[in-house]
Amino acid sequence: MKAHDLSALGAGFSSEAHGSQSVFRAALQALSHPGRCVDALHDAQVPSAGHPASAALLLAMLDADCTLWLSPMLARSDAALWLHFHTGCQLVDDLAQAQFVWVAAGDAMPELKVLPQGTEAYPDQSATCVVDVLTLQAHLQGQAGWCLRGPGIQGQAQLRVEGVPADFLAQWSANHARFPRGVDVFLAAQQQLVGLPRTTAIEPTGGQSACM
Amino acid sequence: MFHAFDNVGPGKALHRADWIALLSRAPVDLLESVLAPHCAQPPQWLRAPETGLMMVQGRAGATGERFNLGEVTVTRCAIRIGETHSASALVGVAYVLGRSHRQARLAATADALLQNPAQQAHMDASLLAPVRQHLALQRTQRQARAQSTKVEFLTVARESGTPGEEEENE
Numbered sequence: 001m002k003a004h005d006l007s008a009l010g011a012g013f014s015s016e017a018h019g020s021q022s023v024f025r026a027a028l029q030a031l032s033h034p035g036r037c038v039d040a041l042h043d044a045q046v047p048s049a050g051h052p053a054s055a056a057l058l059l060a061m062l063d064a065d066c067t068l069w070l071s072p073m074l075a076r077s078d079a080a081l082w083l084h085f086h087t088g089c090q091l092v093d094d095l096a097q098a099q100f101v102w103v104a105a106g107d108a109m110p111e112l113k114v115l116p117q118g119t120e121a122y123p124d125q126s127a128t129c130v131v132d133v134l135t136l137q138a139h140l141q142g143q144a145g146w147c148l149r150g151p152g153i154q155g156q157a158q159l160r161v162e163g164v165p166a167d168f169l170a171q172w173s174a175n176h177a178r179f180p181r182g183v184d185v186f187l188a189a190q191q192q193l194v195g196l197p198r199t200t201a202i203e204p205t206g207g208q209s210a211c212m
Numbered sequence: 213m214f215h216a217f218d219n220v221g222p223g224k225a226l227h228r229a230d231w232i233a234l235l236s237r238a239p240v241d242l243l244e245s246v247l248a249p250h251c252a253q254p255p256q257w258l259r260a261p262e263t264g265l266m267m268v269q270g271r272a273g274a275t276g277e278r279f280n281l282g283e284v285t286v287t288r289c290a291i292r293i294g295e296t297h298s299a300s301a302l303v304g305v306a307y308v309l310g311r312s313h314r315q316a317r318l319a320a321t322a323d324a325l326l327q328n329p330a331q332q333a334h335m336d337a338s339l340l341a342p343v344r345q346h347l348a349l350q351r352t353q354r355q356a357r358a359q360s361t362k363v364e365f366l367t368v369a370r371e372s373g374t375p376g377e378e379e380e381n382e
Binding site: 006007008009010011012016085086 | 256290
């Protein structure tokens with residue numbers, strides 16, 4: 001990575017404080033209401049690789065003390081230099097060192113259990129995983145999807161996600177069972193975010209009848 | 213404060229690190245006089261000017277272990293000159309001492325223009341040459357000021373010791 005080849009790089013938020021505050025607010029909203037699709041509004045010139053919502057989220061969250069692991073497609077793209085230039089974050093190759101993980105759509109998602117899980121005394125030291133997915137839908141409309149329960153959800157919430165690995169729910173139930181340890185996940189469509197904190201329980205559902 | 217590369221010999225290639233070092237020490241009036249026409253349009257910031265603190269390290273007598281000398285106020289920015297995402301777009305970077313956002317912008321603009329081969333010779337003659345002169349003048353003034361405090365100690369040649377002592381030594 002050549003540090004001085006900045007000519008193709010996009011700008012960050014036009015107003016650093018307000019831009020990152022508004023994205024931070026969206027991230028907070030997403031984690032307090034798991035399963036809700038939250039718009040990540042921002043004016044940053046995001047890199048061409050990766051989804052704009054996840055790029056803006058990481059731009060708002062990262063700083064020079066953070067370590068970031070990028071999936072192979074993102075690591076090769078301009079996203080790596082963009083985040084490093086604007087936030088000063090440290091890019092790492094080792095998943096065990098990563099505080100933040102960004103997986104592009106189409107790249108294999110690393111298994112949640114290999115990411116830092118935090119400790120019983122310091123569960124906050126676990127990783128946060130941002131996964132780009134193809135689509136996010138908060139209503140099933142009779143189709144197969146997920147049924148979410150847990151803190152922040154009144155009764156249950158429905159979510160339909162395209163673009164996560166087939167064994168995601170199995171990995172997630174193991175992650176949920178590790179509470180208070182475990183990772184938190186953001187699913188990102190082009191402009192929207194869904195937060196999945198480790199407290200959320202997810203069950204597969206065949207349609208409206210199964211998730212009532 | 214002063215570097216060996218401040219005065220490059222004729223025919224020597226100009227390196228980006230060298231001119232960035234020159235620009236960071238250039239007085240703001242000099243930058244303003246040359247670069248004001250290039251700063252007419254609203255800037256395309258890659259990183260808007262921001263002021264912060266940096267720890268300066270030094271070595272006593274320029275040797276030995278490094279120690280923290282103190283913090284200085286530094287303003288930095290990165291600016292894009294030319295069309296966004298076009299091949300001719302150039303990005304200039306500047307770090308200057310102090311809190312002047314204007315000075316950081318002018319220095320970054322100069323850095324971007326110097327990267328353009330078509331403009332480099334002109335910028336070198338109109339901007340970098342006066343900056344080098346300014347620094348050379350500053351250097352001679354500082355040396356003169358230091359010279360004026362120089363003290364010449366008169367040393368009296370010591371007479372040879374008393375005869376008695378000499379005898380004891382023998």
